[in-house]
Amino acid sequence: MINWQLPDVKQILDSGSAPAVNEEFIQQRSRLIQETLASFGAPVQVVEINRGPTITQFGVEPLFVETRSGRTKVRVNKISSLVDDLALALAAPRIRIQAPVPGHSYVGIEVPNDEMTLVALRDIVESEPFQRNTHGLKFALGKDVTGHPITASLDAMPHLLIAGTTGSGKSVCVNSILSCFLLNNTPDDVRLILVDPKRVELTGYNGIPHLLAPVVVEIDRVIGALQWMTREMDKRYHMFAQVGARNITDYNARMKLQGSKRLPFLIVVIDELADLMMIAPGETEQTITRLAQLARATGIHMIIATQRPSVDVVTGLIKANFPARIAFAVASNTDSRVILDQPGAERLLGRGDMLFQAPDAPAPARLQGVFVSDHEIQNLVEFWRAQLGGASPYAAAAGPVDIPKSDIPLKQSAMFEEMAPVDSNTDPLLAEAIDLVRREGRASVSMLQRRMRIGYTRDARIVDTMEDKGIVGPPAGTTQMRKI
Ligand SMILES: Nc1ncnc2c1ncn2[C@@H]1O[C@H](COP(=O)(O)OP(=O)(O)O)[C@@H](O)[C@H]1O
Ligand SMILES: [Mg+2]
Structure with a gap:
């Protein structure tokens, strides 16, 4: 057990310069x-x-x-x-x-303005509104048009969608949010899963003890990671039910009374949703939506960024579950409408100039986002790595989370128990499948897939349902054959 220390802001962040007003x-x-x-x-x-x-x-x-x-x-x-x-x-x-x-x-x-003033992260972090904010997942957003510091809390959102063209400030924004979390939370408070298919934006965080797994860069592991989250969510619901807790705050309060360990918040960050939506739109949308809908009570939060705010990436279903949104500069008012349901973001100036739609606000607010430098992030990463003292970063997570890589891109047969929609019991093909396996005296996902000419996903779900019903046994050995 490591007794984690939080960093001192002054040693991590650089101070900003006074705004130049002409x-x-x-x-x-x-x-x-x-x-x-x-x-x-x-x-x-x-x-x-x-x-x-x-x-x-x-x-x-x-x-x-x-x-x-x-x-x-x-x-x-x-x-x-x-x-x-x-x-x-x-x-x-x-x-x-x-x-x-x-x-x-x-x-x-x-x-x-003729000259833009950088909003240093430290200026907001040391400001009164930020100090007063008592949320564990608070972060610095930026300054509004009157120059006032604006802060927000991910736990209150509970998920955040960020969109804007390349170079508009998405990654800086994600990094500043992560920096705030890493300034205020030990790995006992917050755990992260970072997804970065581009391999450049978030890989710098590798090695910090907050990570549940190394930064996920391979696209075919992403759905696996998300599905791990849904399993974790289900596990948490069971734990809450056992002690009669309503949500994570309630549960952690009870654990504190008992002197037991609290559950950390889990945060999933995806820098580029479009890459996922290109390859597995259905799977991605379904998993994200399910996580988003049920995650608040269990302390699971998502931050998703995309440079392609089109309806096939930011679908209606995803939007409906992400009431908190940030629009950086976009190419057209159509793009702006996709993110904010109104034009305006096409008139932003780039480099952190944003419209922030809070879940409860009547209209988006124009802000200049905070800036955090690579050097500051490096300070934070080194601070946390040093506390591990050579121990494996993932050992702190009570055993490393193994995010499986599937042979079929983006599909995880092993996890379908959690993934299956409630109505898989009523799949019209279920009865037919039961008939078939009873006649054959054996069953496997691939056999059913061949014989019934259905897709892998649906097939795997049916097999899982049959297993739940006790019609077939668990897969035996490497053959994946199941007993009846
Ligand atoms: N809040 C900000 N304040 C000042 N400059 C910024 C800010 N956000 C972004 N920039 C500038 O814009 C560049 C691109 O930002 P980045 O976050 O990498 O864009 P994106 O991820 O949207 O492609 C940064 O390298 C930086 O120079
Ligand atoms: Mg980026």
């Missing part, structure tokens, strides 16, 4: 916005200026204009329609107009 430039832009809109017959008054790290938000109130029907206020959508004329006048590449800004009586015109 006040004269901002005032000049404010005047330019009023002049430009007035010249298009939409006079406004700038009533508020918010200086964010990446953008400045000019809050404008519509003024009155004389029309044939008398004095009326400038229509809000008239202002929205002038977005391109404004961009031209301000020589700004991308302007976003929010009409109206939730909670305010003004229209927000968001203009990129």
Whole structure:
């Protein structure tokens, strides 16, 4: 048993620099916005200026204009329609107009700053909102348009979907979230499964004691890993039932009273969902959905990132189970709609500029995401590795989790007990299969597959159901033949 120590933030993270605000430039832009809109017959008054790290938000109130029907206020959508004329006048590449800004009586015109200020992770981690946040899985998100630190908690979400084009800031975001977890949680509190088919983004974490298994880079092991999670989830439900606990918090509270070990939160991070959805869409969607739906009570959380926010990757079913979402810059408003159900992300500037949709918020909030450097991550990894003192990182996990590699890509026959949907009992082919194996006097997955001409997945499920019903025995030896 290792008595884990948490790191000291000051030794791990670099401090940030003060934001550079060019006040004269901002005032000049404010005047330019009023002049430009007035010249298009939409006079406004700038009533508020918010200086964010990446953008400045000019809050404008519509003024009155004389029309044939008398004095009326400038229509809000008239202002929205002038977005391109404004961009031209301000020589700004991308302007976003929010009409109206939730909670305010003004229209927000968001203009990129001439110079973006880096939001250092340490600035948020040491900020008051972060210190006050008592959630175990809290993390630093970034700064909003007024420059306030914004934090969030994965346990409250309970899953997070991140989308954006290449270079928009997904990996930096995932790394900053992981860094927060590794700053605040020992391996007794949090365990991780990291999936990185690209092999570049997350492999740096190999060797830290929080990992349940080495970073999963082979695509055909990913479903195995997810299915291991669903089994773990079922196991936890049983453990909770035995002591009458409702969820992980309840269970851990009881274990504490008894002086027993608590259960760690389990977090699955997938950097690039599209790679999985290309190869096994059905399997991936099904496993992710099942995990997402039942995981909250058992303390299992998912963070999924993708650069392809299209409906075949971020399906309706996946979306429905991921109410917390981050959109970084995307190519089109169609992509934005897939992630956020509204346009806007196509006007983001990249490099950590994001729209964050909290599960309970009425509208997404524009934030500049925190930045964490490779050097800082390296510090964290070395800190945790050092505490192992040469012991195997996975030994701490009460025996390494062996993520099996299947011969059939992405399909795990051994795990179908947990995977089978509840209705496999009612598969119309079940009766036929039972008949067949009774006639034959023996059964195996491959035999049924051949004789009944059905797919492997369905077939394996039927065999498992028959085993559950006591019709066939467990597979014997290497032949996979089963007794009746
Ligand atoms: N929050 C941020 N603040 C500042 N720069 C950032 C931020 N996020 C990303 N960047 C810049 O953008 C680059 C690409 O980010 P990355 O996270 O690797 O993109 P993605 O994973 O979406 O392809 C980074 O190397 C960094 O230079
Ligand atoms: Mg990336």
